[in-house]
Amino acid sequence: AQTVTQSQPEMSVQEAETVTLSCTYDTSESDYYLFWYKQPPSRQMILVIRQEAYKQQNATENRFSVNFQKAAKSFSLKISDSQLGDAAMYFCAYRSQGAQKLVFGQGTRLTINP
Amino acid sequence: DAGVTQSPTHLIKTRGQQVTLRCSPISGHKSVSWYQQVLGQGPQFIFQYYEKEERGRGNFPDRFSARQFPNYSSELNVNALLLGDSALYLCASSLGSSTGNTIYFGEGSWLTVV
Numbered sequence: 282a283q284t285v286t287q288s289q290p291e292m293s294v295q296e297a298e299t300v301t302l303s304c305t306y307d308t309s310e311s312d313y314y315l316f317w318y319k320q321p322p323s324r325q326m327i328l329v330i331r332q333e334a335y336k337q338q339n340a341t342e343n344r345f346s347v348n349f350q351k352a353a354k355s356f357s358l359k360i361s362d363s364q365l366g367d368a369a370m371y372f373c374a375y376r377s378q379g380a381q382k383l384v385f386g387q388g389t390r391l392t393i394n395p
Numbered sequence: 396d397a398g399v400t401q402s403p404t405h406l407i408k409t410r411g412q413q414v415t416l417r418c419s420p421i422s423g424h425k426s427v428s429w430y431q432q433v434l435g436q437g438p439q440f441i442f443q444y445y446e447k448e449e450r451g452r453g454n455f456p457d458r459f460s461a462r463q464f465p466n467y468s469s470e471l472n473v474n475a476l477l478l479g480d481s482a483l484y485l486c487a488s489s490l491g492s493s494t495g496n497t498i499y500f501g502e503g504s505w506l507t508v509v
Contacts, residue, residue, distance in 0.1 A: 285437075318500075323502060324483055324485075324502055325500055325502040325503070326485065326487075327500075328497060328498075328499075372438075374437075380451070381426060381428055381443045381445070381450065381489065381498070382428070382440045382451050382453070383428075383440065383498065384440070385437030385438050385439075386437055387436060387437050388437050
């Protein structure tokens with residue numbers, strides 16, 4: 282079974298600075314998808330960014346980018362120019378090829394200091 | 396267009412009772428999944444339905460059941476409630492069962508068992 286580990290329960294960053302959230306995963310599969318979801322106090326999971334394992338290029342979405350290291354099974358999220366609205370729980374998630382099930386990590390609470 | 400809608404938003408039940416949670420997927424989406432998120436943890440996969448058939452089941456007891464209707468809405472039923480069933484129950488929908496389809500989440504139903 283696949284597992285996802287987020288070793289940072291909490292992180293904080295100054296507004297406008299850059300922060301990196303860590304995620305590692307364990308799988309024996311070669312084809313899969315990785316995601317970062319944001320969960321604000323409203324509790325709705327919002328997709329931030331996705332990465333297909335077969336793509337070597339790291340995904341980017343505006344201020345959000347990932348560092349995908351397939352051999353190391355590492356998938357970190359970098360948030361540049363942090364904004365107050367970025368404050369939330371961030372979850373790393375794994376999805377097998379051909380499956381709908383998402384496997385989530387424990388989450389990292391991100392605080393933005395003004 | 397409306398997103399994934401869930402009802403009720405909050406509810407309190409007594410141990411041993413039964414509860415039904417409802418979910419309406421995004422218009423045109425045929426796949427619905429259910430997740431349980433206990434406070435302080437990441438969501439755990441319960442069920443996935445596609446075209447009214449169960450396509451996946453997580454490691455939950457038989458007290459948990461679900462179904463999908465012809466209009467693709469879904470219900471999650473939990474019988475013989477335990478204190479440990481207290482959690483946020485998230486519904487998610489996607490266009491189909493393909494891994495390439497983005498999964499969208501609702502805001503969840505908060506269940507408190509007393």
